Amino acid sequence: MTIKDVAAKAGVSVATVSRVMNASGTVNPETEKLVQSVIDELEYSPNGIASSLKTDRTHIIGYVVTDIRNTVFTFLMAAIQNVLWEYNYSMMLFSTNGDPDKEASILRFISMQKIDGAILNSCTNTQSIIQLNKKIPVVLTGNDISDPNFIGDFVDSDNHAASYMLTSNLLSNGHRKIGIINGPNNLVVSRERFRGYQDAMAVLGMTINIDNPLVYEGSFDVSSGYLAAKKMLSSASMRPTALLVTNNEMMKGVLKYCSEQQIKIPDDLSVVTIGNRHELDYLYISPTYMETNLEEMGERLARLILERIETKKRLPKRIFKLPAFFHDGNTVKPLTPIEANTIIS
Amino acid sequence: MTIKDVAAKAGVSVATVSRVMNASGTVNPETEKLVQSVIDELEYSPNGIASSLKTDRTHIIGYVVTDIRNTVFTFLMAAIQNVLWEYNYSMMLFSTNGDPDKEASILRFISMQKIDGAILNSCTNTQSIIQLNKKIPVVLTGNDISDPNFIGDFVDSDNHAASYMLTSNLLSNGHRKIGIINGPNNLVVSRERFRGYQDAMAVLGMTINIDNPLVYEGSFDVSSGYLAAKKMLSSASMRPTALLVTNNEMMKGVLKYCSEQQIKIPDDLSVVTIGNRHELDYLYISPTYMETNLEEMGERLARLILERIETKKRLPKRIFKLPAFFHDGNTVKPLTPIEANTIIS
DNA sequence: TTGTACGCGTTATCAT
DNA sequence: ATGATAACGCGTACAA
Numbered sequence: 001m002t003i004k005d006v007a008a009k010a011g012v013s014v015a016t017v018s019r020v021m022n023a024s025g026t027v028n029p030e031t032e033k034l035v036q037s038v039i040d041e042l043e044y045s046p047n048g049i050a051s052s053l054k055t056d057r058t059h060i061i062g063y064v065v066t067d068i069r070n071t072v073f074t075f076l077m078a079a080i081q082n083v084l085w086e087y088n089y090s091m092m093l094f095s096t097n098g099d100p101d102k103e104a105s106i107l108r109f110i111s112m113q114k115i116d117g118a119i120l121n122s123c124t125n126t127q128s129i130i131q132l133n134k135k136i137p138v139v140l141t142g143n144d145i146s147d148p149n150f151i152g153d154f155v156d157s158d159n160h161a162a163s164y165m166l167t168s169n170l171l172s173n174g175h176r177k178i179g180i181i182n183g184p185n186n187l188v189v190s191r192e193r194f195r196g197y198q199d200a201m202a203v204l205g206m207t208i209n210i211d212n213p214l215v216y217e218g219s220f221d222v223s224s225g226y227l228a229a230k231k232m233l234s235s236a237s238m239r240p241t242a243l244l245v246t247n248n249e250m251m252k253g254v255l256k257y258c259s260e261q262q263i264k265i266p267d268d269l270s271v272v273t274i275g276n277r278h279e280l281d282y283l284y285i286s287p288t289y290m291e292t293n294l295e296e297m298g299e300r301l302a303r304l305i306l307e308r309i310e311t312k313k314r315l316p317k318r319i320f321k322l323p324a325f326f327h328d329g330n331t332v333k334p335l336t337p338i339e340a341n342t343i344i345s
Numbered sequence: 346m347t348i349k350d351v352a353a354k355a356g357v358s359v360a361t362v363s364r365v366m367n368a369s370g371t372v373n374p375e376t377e378k379l380v381q382s383v384i385d386e387l388e389y390s391p392n393g394i395a396s397s398l399k400t401d402r403t404h405i406i407g408y409v410v411t412d413i414r415n416t417v418f419t420f421l422m423a424a425i426q427n428v429l430w431e432y433n434y435s436m437m438l439f440s441t442n443g444d445p446d447k448e449a450s451i452l453r454f455i456s457m458q459k460i461d462g463a464i465l466n467s468c469t470n471t472q473s474i475i476q477l478n479k480k481i482p483v484v485l486t487g488n489d490i491s492d493p494n495f496i497g498d499f500v501d502s503d504n505h506a507a508s509y510m511l512t513s514n515l516l517s518n519g520h521r522k523i524g525i526i527n528g529p530n531n532l533v534v535s536r537e538r539f540r541g542y543q544d545a546m547a548v549l550g551m552t553i554n555i556d557n558p559l560v561y562e563g564s565f566d567v568s569s570g571y572l573a574a575k576k577m578l579s580s581a582s583m584r585p586t587a588l589l590v591t592n593n594e595m596m597k598g599v600l601k602y603c604s605e606q607q608i609k610i611p612d613d614l615s616v617v618t619i620g621n622r623h624e625l626d627y628l629y630i631s632p633t634y635m636e637t638n639l640e641e642m643g644e645r646l647a648r649l650i651l652e653r654i655e656t657k658k659r660l661p662k663r664i665f666k667l668p669a670f671f672h673d674g675n676t677v678k679p680l681t682p683i684e685a686n687t688i689i690s
Numbered sequence: 691t692t693g694t695a696c697g698c699g700t701t702a703t704c705a706t
Numbered sequence: 707a708t709g710a711t712a713a714c715g716c717g718t719a720c721a722a
Contacts, residue, residue: 002715013693018717025718028691045457049397050715053698058394060437068423069623071414078413081440085447090454092405093438095426102430109435112390222627252627259629278414282567282597284604284629347699358709363701370702373707395699398714 001044010038021046052114061305062110062118064094064103070221070249072294073121075276076141079298080119087306089116096123098219104128111135117305124186126150137308139301143187144319153304155297155320159189159274162290162324163196163244166272169288169326170242171204174335175270179240181228181250183220185210190217193246193274214240218250225253233263241270241335248275255283266333274324286329296322346389355383366391397459406650407455407463409439409448415566415594417639418466420621421486424643425464432651434461441468443564449473456480462650469531471495482653484646488532489664498649500642500665504534504619507635507669508541508589511617514633514671515587516549519680520615524585526573526595528565530555535562538591538619559585563595570598578608586615586680593620600628611678619669631674641667 003021007014012035019025020035027035038044052058063080065073077093084091092115096103107128110118115136122142123129130149132138138152163180170178180197183190194210201208208214216232218224225245233239245251251273255265263269265285273280273289280289300320308315348366352359357380364370365380372380383389397403408425410418422438429436437460441448452473455463460481467487468474475494477483483497508525515523525542528535539555546553553559561577563569570590578584590596596618600610608614610630618625618634625634645665653660 015693026691047715048458049394052394053398054717068426069419074414074419078440081413091438093436095423113393255629256627282601284600360709371707392699399701
């Protein structure tokens with residue numbers, strides 16, 4: 001069932017059928033009606049592949065993440081999908097599993113599949129990204145690359161502000177021994193969240209470097225949150241009075257450990273986190289957290305990539321930091337002056 | 346950078362280059378080496394679109410779900426992806442958001458995109474599925490369709506057995522007033538889970554129909570679990586002593602409600618569920634549950650669709666019910682004979 | 691307004 | 707072993 005069949009049956013040329021299908025060029029209303037009826041009758045649908053070969057457009061964008069099971073990615077993905085669907089684009093999904101080699105081959109694969117554009121979430125292979133970006137528009141989130149050869153956009157929430165604010169909140173509640181359970185340091189998102197924490201601590205004169213025992217580098221997944229908690233909380237006397245856990249997933253792991261070890265929140269430990277409202281509002285506890293608006297981020301990412309695809313211009317790089325919002329919960333215990341003093345000493 | 350450029354630079358014909366790229370036909374080792382070097386030098390990568398047009402193969406499979414944010418789908422997706430990647434296939438992802446119209450247009454879209462095959466998760470539009478299946482191989486999960494015109498496979502865990510076993514467990518612990526929070530009745534997965542519960546209750550002479558107040562039809566997501574709990578548990582005197590919650594997501598909603606209302610598990614309420622180990626083992630509580638092995642299911646789905654694609658035969662329909670495994674937790678309180686009697690009366 | 695014909699980048703058939 | 711060439715199904719410049 002091709003365009004030829006339709007043309008033959010309608011007694012017109014393939015050009016006319018094509019014009020009717022794409023509403024392009026001029027076509028007599030009567031012939032249009034005729035052609036349309038044949039199209040309906042034969043249930044003709046054009047071959048997208050052939051059309052792509054001709055127009056050099058697939059109407060597909062690629063979304064690359066490190067692990068599909070991470071809810072941050074899935075919520076982002078859902079938001080992206082909504083926009084894409086609206087504009088008649090569809091999504092091809094790839095997961096690197098955190099493997100740099102796999103990431104490289106995925107990016108290579110994307111460039112030969114003639115996908116129209118790509119959204120890369122937490123990709124780290126700078127050279128591969130630049131290589132891909134030479135052929136198609138690319139926007140980034142989670143990790144940015146500073147190489148001037150990269151001409152694309154970067155979108156993320158204001159991670160520095162988010163952890164700065166949460167850390168300040170803990171400090172103003174009297175906490176001083178504040179730990180951070182963070183993501184991989186090779187991602188901008190992690191480094192920003194660490195810096196926010198670091199800067200807030202510095203205000204009270206505390207200098208915390210990356211090798212401080214209060215700092216844990218996890219991998220943004222549930223099990224690393226669990227392991228981090230195990231490491232940092234096992235000794236009741238040494239442990240921090242508060243923890244900044246920098247994403248949803250690791251937060252679940254921390255809560256699991258606390259529950260197993262009968263560590264009461266907030267009585268024995270205060271906890272704050274950064275994440276997604278839809279996840280955090282359904283925990284058994286109401287955490288104090290900074291909300292990253294994943295709907296907005298996903299929508300922004302999708303609109304940016306579509307803009308770059310449609311206006312074929314190589315627009316200069318743009319960077320967006322979306323605001324995060326404070327949610328007050330009941331996971332922070334204000335320390336009395338005595339407690340605070342004890343701990344400071 | 347096309348195959349022509351490579352041919353020209355290597356001083357051979359496009360046919361030879363094609364043979365080298367695809368390791369097809371015969372080619373002199375020396376010319377092969379030469380051609381390969383030119384390919385490397387020019388960093389030539391073939392145009393997948395053109396190749397698809399010729400071979401009628403895209404090496405893409407479509408995965409359709411109702412809501413990407415549901416972890417059941419994401420875990421399944423991850424498993425499917427692993428297999429696809431191994432066989433050099435990639436995945437296009439679609440989300441119906443539970444909208445029948447959107448489902449129909451997605452399935453239509455898939456058939457014109459010349460995707461090689463489709464995995465449909467909880468799709469309900471029988472006619473659209475059959476229509477799609479006329480053109481490409483299709484395998485189903487979550488919801489099956491009984492129409493003989495559908496020639497594909499169905500894979501799911503043994504849902505009847507899972508809820509039968511959990512209900513029996515509650516019964517043998519003395520519970521009688523057992524509620525079920527279930528998914529949409531238009532899905533086979535929900536109906537099977539309900540039947541398992543129903544059959545187990547029937548063993549003790551209790552006939553429970555779908556309109557019984559002990560039965561709640563939710564939508565397999567967190568908020569419907571929350572709402573269900575709210576409805577079923579609000580009156581302390583009337584409420585069931587135990588609940589069978591038929592998936593992960595709704596379980597989170599139930600736990601949230603219980604936590605808010607200070608309903609202690611298992612003291613005030615026993616709870617059992619069906620779901621994914623990776624999720625359930627990281628709750629703050631250790632639930633008694635039946636594990637559905639999503640890795641195995643996903644892998645099976647992927648292999649089945651690939652099999653149907655590669656052996657172009659229209660194999661007869663096959664149905665797979667994968668076993669679920671019992672995990673004993675601490676969310677079921679054994680009722681003393683007195684308590685049990687009180688409740689029965 | 692409509693039709694003819696070429697080309698998109700491959701693969702595959704058939705000669706050589 | 708290799709090369710010339712015809713498809714694959716569509717869009718579109720150009721001609722009519």
